[in-house]
Amino acid sequence: MKRRAWLGVTLAAAVGWGAGTSFLQKFREESLAPFVPSPQAVVDKMLGMAGVKPGETVYDLGCGDGRILITAAQKFKARGVGVELSPELARRTHERIRELGLQDQIRIIEGNLMEVDLRPADVVALYLLTSSNQQLRPKLEASLKRGSRVVSHDFVIPGWQPSRVEKVAVSRRVHTIYLYEMPPKPR
Numbered sequence: 001m002k003r004r005a006w007l008g009v010t011l012a013a014a015v016g017w018g019a020g021t022s023f024l025q026k027f028r029e030e031s032l033a034p035f036v037p038s039p040q041a042v043v044d045k046m047l048g049m050a051g052v053k054p055g056e057t058v059y060d061l062g063c064g065d066g067r068i069l070i071t072a073a074q075k076f077k078a079r080g081v082g083v084e085l086s087p088e089l090a091r092r093t094h095e096r097i098r099e100l101g102l103q104d105q106i107r108i109i110e111g112n113l114m115e116v117d118l119r120p121a122d123v124v125a126l127y128l129l130t131s132s133n134q135q136l137r138p139k140l141e142a143s144l145k146r147g148s149r150v151v152s153h154d155f156v157i158p159g160w161q162p163s164r165v166e167k168v169a170v171s172r173r174v175h176t177i178y179l180y181e182m183p184p185k186p187r
């Protein structure tokens with residue numbers, strides 16, 4: 001390879017690598033939980049506890065493979081908005097929703113859940129971490145309308161009193177679901 005061509009390849013690699021590291025750094029900084037899908041029995045229980053009604057809008061903040069939104073659309077006739085930080089997961093979930101013909105009911109936003117407008121939500125589903133819920137709490141308090149519900153898998157929202165707590169056993173592991181109604185009572 002000629003010297004000039006080699007320099008071009010090296011520069012392009014360096015720029016690409018730089019973009020990659022800044023993406024990874026931003027991803028790490030913004031990530032509020034790893035991808036661990038909720039078992040289907042937990043998903044059904046979460047949506048049941050939230051009392052999802054036909055036509056309501058369910059947000060899943062950190063929607064992973066979209067199973068909560070897909071269940072909300074198919075079993076509860078609801079609309080869904082999912083926010084997912086991982087571009088690869090967001091792309092695969094978007095594809096799956098198209099395959100299922102649910103693209104008119106469910107929208108996937110690739111991005112940081114902390115930056116999404118939550119005002120249209122009737123129900124918000126969470127499976128993050130307690131520290132992430134703590135970080136999210138002021139946004140939920142500022143955005144969610146009276147009568148909307150928040151369901152959280154396994155992790156409490158610090159400072160809020162749940163109106164219901166249920167347990168679901170799946171393969172010998174017990175999952176806890178917390179239901180909060182807006183405005184929540186302080187704990």
Ligand SMILES: C[S@@+](CC[C@H](N)C(=O)[O-])C[C@H]1O[C@@H](n2cnc3c(N)ncnc32)[C@H](O)[C@@H]1O
Nearest residue numbers: 031032033035036037038062064085112113127
């Ligand atoms: C424990 S998984 C839950 C997946 C799904 N909600 C469920 O219950 O099956 C958490 C998801 O949140 C996503 N996530 C983490 N931080 C995020 C952020 N700041 N914005 C959007 N998504 C995020 C992760 O990529 C992961 O898919």
